[in-house]
Amino acid sequence: MVRTSLCVQGSPVKNSHHIAHLRNVWYTNDRTKHFEFEIENGSEFDYQPGQFISMDVQIDGEACVRSYSVASSPHHDNRFDLCLNIVPHGLVSPWLFHLEPGDAIRFQGPFGLFTLRQPLDPVSVFIATGTGIAPIRAMLQYVYQEPQPAEVWLLFGVRHEADILYRGEFEKMARENPGFHFVPTLSRPHPGWTGHTGYVQKQITRYLSGKRGIHAYVCGLKKMVNDVCQQLQAMGYDEAALSFEKYD
Numbered sequence: 298m299v300r301t302s303l304c305v306q307g308s309p310v311k312n313s314h315h316i317a318h319l320r321n322v323w324y325t326n327d328r329t330k331h332f333e334f335e336i337e338n339g340s341e342f343d344y345q346p347g348q349f350i351s352m353d354v355q356i357d358g359e360a361c362v363r364s365y366s367v368a369s370s371p372h373h374d375n376r377f378d379l380c381l382n383i384v385p386h387g388l389v390s391p392w393l394f395h396l397e398p399g400d401a402i403r404f405q406g407p408f409g410l411f412t413l414r415q416p417l418d419p420v421s422v423f424i425a426t427g428t429g430i431a432p433i434r435a436m437l438q439y440v441y442q443e444p445q446p447a448e449v450w451l452l453f454g455v456r457h458e459a460d461i462l463y464r465g466e467f468e469k470m471a472r473e474n475p476g477f478h479f480v481p482t483l484s485r486p487h488p489g490w491t492g493h494t495g496y497v498q499k500q501i502t503r504y505l506s507g508k509r510g511i512h513a514y515v516c517g518l519k520k521m522v523n524d525v526c527q528q529l530q531a532m533g534y535d536e537a538a539l540s541f542e543k544y545d
């Protein structure tokens with residue numbers, strides 16, 4: 298198993314600081330926002346899809362450090378996206394939700410080893426819940442910059458239909474790439490929903506039994522990540538076939 302994040306929350310890591318300005322921001326649902334930043338002075342941001350930044354924020358005179366996965370594939374310029382949800386009673390995420398275009402953030406990075414294996418394995422499986430989709434969006438954008446013969450699955454677990462972040466992008470990817478299988482699954486579906494229901498674990502049993510040459514990339518809160526990794530191992534997949542990023 299690839300223990301992927303280089304843990305920096307709360308502990309400073311030596312790396313050059315960057316200043317970035319918010320260019321665009323919008324709600325993707327009532328608790329989640331998509332942010333588009335540009336690094337000051339046009340400096341190129343050199344990172345690998347799946348990596349994260351470590352943001353330094355001053356709140357009431359107190360220094361806080363929080364990690365956020367980059368949600369876009371490298372543009373080879375100074376732009377990058379983030380996707381984050383507001384944590385009720387959280388310290389930093391509510392502060393970030395008040396940012397407006399033109400506001401600046403300070404961060405270090407990139408960090409992290411939750412990155413794509415190259416070349417891709419014959420079957421690549423991406424499993425996310427909630428904003429765990431952020432680094433996976435970056436990876437999938439990268440994978441589908443060119444036609445991709447490998448079999449690729451995205452199992453995305455959310456509560457409600459409105460929580461299927463970047464749904465249009467993933468549906469387009471599935472239309473354009475026959476090897477890409479997009480499986481959104483709702484834990485609290487409304488009565489008219491005709492798609493998959495239940496947790497991602499249910500879809501793992503349904504779609505991922507008996508695959509050869511698999512590598513799974515799992516991202517989200519630790520309970521889901523632990524459950525999914527245990528389930529995949531119980532299904533016979535080697536722990537070397539698992540990469541994961543835990544948000545808490």
Ligand SMILES: Cc1cc2nc3c(=O)[nH]c(=O)nc-3n(C[C@H](O)[C@H](O)[C@H](O)COP(=O)(O)OP(=O)(O)OC[C@H]3O[C@@H](n4cnc5c(N)ncnc54)[C@H](O)[C@@H]3O)c2cc1C
Pocket residue numbers: 302306349363364365366367380381382384386387388389390391427428429431432542543544545
């Ligand atoms: C490597 C890494 C990458 C991360 N990338 C992202 C990202 O792309 N998007 C993102 O929204 N968050 C991400 N996080 C989580 C983020 O760093 C913060 O923990 C989160 O924004 C809460 O900070 P806070 O100060 O508001 O809450 P705090 O005051 O620190 O409260 C922490 C509480 O928030 C919970 N929590 C942490 N993250 C989430 C979450 N995403 N959803 C719900 N509850 C959460 C924890 O379980 C804990 O109970 C990442 C964390 C790590 C370690």
